[in-house]
Amino acid sequence: MFDLKKYRKKSPWILHYNAGSCNGCDIEILASLAPKYDLERFGVINTGNPKQSDIFLVTGPVTYRSRERLVELYTQMPEPKVVIAVGSCSCTGGVFRDMVNVEDGVDRYIPVDVYVAGCATSPELIIDGVVKALEILEQKTKEMEKPLKLFREATLENSIVNRRHTALKVGEKDEEN
Numbered sequence: 001m002f003d004l005k006k007y008r009k010k011s012p013w014i015l016h017y018n019a020g021s022c023n024g025c026d027i028e029i030l031a032s033l034a035p036k037y038d039l040e041r042f043g044v045i046n047t048g049n050p051k052q053s054d055i056f057l058v059t060g061p062v063t064y065r066s067r068e069r070l071v072e073l074y075t076q077m078p079e080p081k082v083v084i085a086v087g088s089c090s091c092t093g094g095v096f097r098d099m100v101n102v103e104d105g106v107d108r109y110i111p112v113d114v115y116v117a118g119c120a121t122s123p124e125l126i127i128d129g130v131v132k133a134l135e136i137l138e139q140k141t142k143e144m145e146k147p148l149k150l151f152r153e154a155t156l157e158n159s160i161v162n163r164r165h166t167a168l169k170v171g172e173k174d175e176e177n
């Protein structure tokens with residue numbers, strides 16, 4: 001049977017969101033996708049749909065107005081997913097940190113897997129970050145695909161089968177035994 005998950009690493013779709021940047025890092029993302037740097041050679045496609053995206057590229061500090069949309073987009077992306085904070089503002093708030101209406105770096109609101117520094121950052125660093133994100137995406141995919149097993153025998157309580165069986169992923173700790 002054709003297993004789509006197997007090919008996720010070879011055709012990751014990205015979602016790009018500007019949470020409040022000056023556009024400097026956004027231009028670098030576009031440059032990394034353009035023919036000179038050609039991030040598409042890794043199978044990457046920039047999509048505008050969070051429901052079809054594997055990698056979330058976020059630029060800029062999180063602002064008071066963008067924070068809800070940031071979390072909403074992240075929530076709409078299917079698992080497994082990887083978040084890349086692109087540029088110093090996205091990593092820490094950068095030059096906008098502590099300014100009015102600026103909240104913080106992206107990891108204050110959603111978990112970040114890869115931090116790409118620089119103001120502005122560069123296509124080379126973004127490509128490095130995406131390659132790192134692909135490794136993390138593969139690890140997360142494997143983690144999700146670990147087989148489930150029932151680890152307790154069925155037991156009888158007052159002649160009734162105790163159905164408190166819990167499915168654990170292989171390697172997870174059995175709290176009761």
Ligand code: SF4
Nearest residue numbers: 021024087089119120
């Ligand atoms: S890191 Fe620099 S270039 Fe990038 S969004 Fe912030 S101020 Fe702009």
